[in-house]
Amino acid sequence: MLKVLLVDDEPLAIEGMKNNIKWEKMGYRICGEAADGEEAVSIIQNVKPDVVVTDIRMPVIDGLELISIVKKRIDSSIKFIILSGYSEFEYAKKAMEFGVRHYLLKPVFEEEMHQVLKELYTEINEEKKSQLQKTEEAHMSISSLIKKLTQKDGNYHELINIYNCAFNENPAKVWYYALLRIIPDCADRQYCASSREKEDLNVVAEYMREIANLSIEKNKELFVINHSANTFGLFIGILAEKPNYNHVKNILIEIAEPIRQKYGFDYQISVGIHIKSLKEIKKAYNTSLKALERSFYSDLNSVVFYHAVKDVNFNYNFLNSEFINSVIQAIEEIDEEKVERIIQREFAFFKKKLLDPEIVQIYVNNIIYRSNKIIGKTDDEENFKIDISELENRENSISQLKKAVIHHCKHCCRVLGKKNRENLDENTYRIEEYIRENYKRPITIKEMSKELYINPVYLGQLFKKTFGMRFSDYVHQMRIDEAKRLLEETTMEISEIAREVGYSSYNTFLKYFEKNTGTKPADYKTNSKKV
Numbered sequence: 001m002l003k004v005l006l007v008d009d010e011p012l013a014i015e016g017m018k019n020n021i022k023w024e025k026m027g028y029r030i031c032g033e034a035a036d037g038e039e040a041v042s043i044i045q046n047v048k049p050d051v052v053v054t055d056i057r058m059p060v061i062d063g064l065e066l067i068s069i070v071k072k073r074i075d076s077s078i079k080f081i082i083l084s085g086y087s088e089f090e091y092a093k094k095a096m097e098f099g100v101r102h103y104l105l106k107p108v109f110e111e112e113m114h115q116v117l118k119e120l121y122t123e124i125n126e127e128k129k130s131q132l133q134k135t136e137e138a139h140m141s142i143s144s145l146i147k148k149l150t151q152k153d154g155n156y157h158e159l160i161n162i163y164n165c166a167f168n169e170n171p172a173k174v175w176y177y178a179l180l181r182i183i184p185d186c187a188d189r190q191y192c193a194s195s196r197e198k199e200d201l202n203v204v205a206e207y208m209r210e211i212a213n214l215s216i217e218k219n220k221e222l223f224v225i226n227h228s229a230n231t232f233g234l235f236i237g238i239l240a241e242k243p244n245y246n247h248v249k250n251i252l253i254e255i256a257e258p259i260r261q262k263y264g265f266d267y268q269i270s271v272g273i274h275i276k277s278l279k280e281i282k283k284a285y286n287t288s289l290k291a292l293e294r295s296f297y298s299d300l301n302s303v304v305f306y307h308a309v310k311d312v313n314f315n316y317n318f319l320n321s322e323f324i325n326s327v328i329q330a331i332e333e334i335d336e337e338k339v340e341r342i343i344q345r346e347f348a349f350f351k352k353k354l355l356d357p358e359i360v361q362i363y364v365n366n367i368i369y370r371s372n373k374i375i376g377k378t379d380d381e382e383n384f385k386i387d388i389s390e391l392e393n394r395e396n397s398i399s400q401l402k403k404a405v406i407h408h409c410k411h412c413c414r415v416l417g418k419k420n421r422e423n424l425d426e427n428t429y430r431i432e433e434y435i436r437e438n439y440k441r442p443i444t445i446k447e448m449s450k451e452l453y454i455n456p457v458y459l460g461q462l463f464k465k466t467f468g469m470r471f472s473d474y475v476h477q478m479r480i481d482e483a484k485r486l487l488e489e490t491t492m493e494i495s496e497i498a499r500e501v502g503y504s505s506y507n508t509f510l511k512y513f514e515k516n517t518g519t520k521p522a523d524y525k526t527n528s529k530k531v
Contacts, residue, residue, distance in 0.1 A: 002124060003031040003047065007040040007054035017053065020110055026117045037061025041069055048075060050124050056084040067098045077127065079120050083108060138166035143223045146235050150285040160278055172221045172237025174274050176248050177284035179292050180256055182230040183266040183400060201229050204259055208232050211255055243274045249303045266300040268397060273306055296357040297398050314356035324366050331371055331409055332455035334417040339409045347402045364405050371412045428466065439478045440502040445471040480516040487525040494521045
């Protein structure tokens, strides 16, 4: 509905208009009432009505002066209907000079007012439609030119000309260039590998087009530039002459938060320096890029301004060469908690020392490469492995990389655990046979792990679950069982039996024999003979 303001110093006249005219039926909504021109000016500035119905003769500011003020200072597109108790040609002539074509004598007849309102309704909507089309064309042209100017030096005259035509009444005093980066979940290998990510990003792109259309409808100085599938430029004009970072931040958060809440994407926003001339767009864009680069350690879903991070200096030294080895060892031990603990600790250290993002990426690449090598190629796991290029080709934050590498390494633990369990199930007989064949000499689980291609720590854990005891206890038990047989069936000396079953130290043999049987070898031999 169109908004209409009623202005008359006679309360009864206003009540008559409110009650006798079918405003809503005609497509209008009364948005305010004023008793004189001065009050009307204040309301018009705040409400911006489409039509003002005003009396001519009023105290303070009369109807003609009101029209002059509004047309010259506020909004020339606002339509006026003049009411007067006098049929004076000079009033009508003066009103016509301001573009007013509707001059009605009091008392106003309902049919007469309805006819005027009908004409104005058609006229205003046609103007709005035409203006919207012009604004849309201007916005599209400005957005296109801005994108070109961010990519290369160009001629700014065309941009400035289009801008001045579109925003000649109330142009911005300060501009900001922001980069909004949408962050897909790179830890979810299946999601990134599927077409669903692309579909979701297309939905976000559609949302950004809606933001652009909304700014067109309201004729705001907010231009959306599509830089890539997940990065959008937002060029914002502000009327205030002084920089207002909180105001800009609120605008950007208002745009970005629905993306996180509705579509589940995290985001990063960087804002370059403020500029006071459209000729400085390239500088605003470049500094927003630099702010994005320096926001590697910033929290997700936040706004980073260039002036706040411009002095950030990254550390280019490799800090901990053992980090990768310790992660790989934890994977080989199939210890997911240890994996996460190590990665969390080291990434916190990276952030504290501001390690250069490219070096952090090198750490991550090495971990992924070596962990992929450990789990190897399996029929059902290949689709779940993260490829190094998938992370290198994305603009990452410290949070993303940490999440991705933890997710990947934990998954490697599960894959390796599954493979090892399968190997152990298949080789249980081989394990028993191997120990049976070698228990008389010093053997270790590390030696056996090489035969089975299983990490020794993890093999020890699985061995205990399978056999109900540690590997060393199992070997001792097998030795003592053989010693008991020899004591029962032969006349060998006890010391000779000890050496025969693999004990170079007689005392060690005694210790484990007593532990296993609850008696000494000599007593056991004597009792076995009695039986």
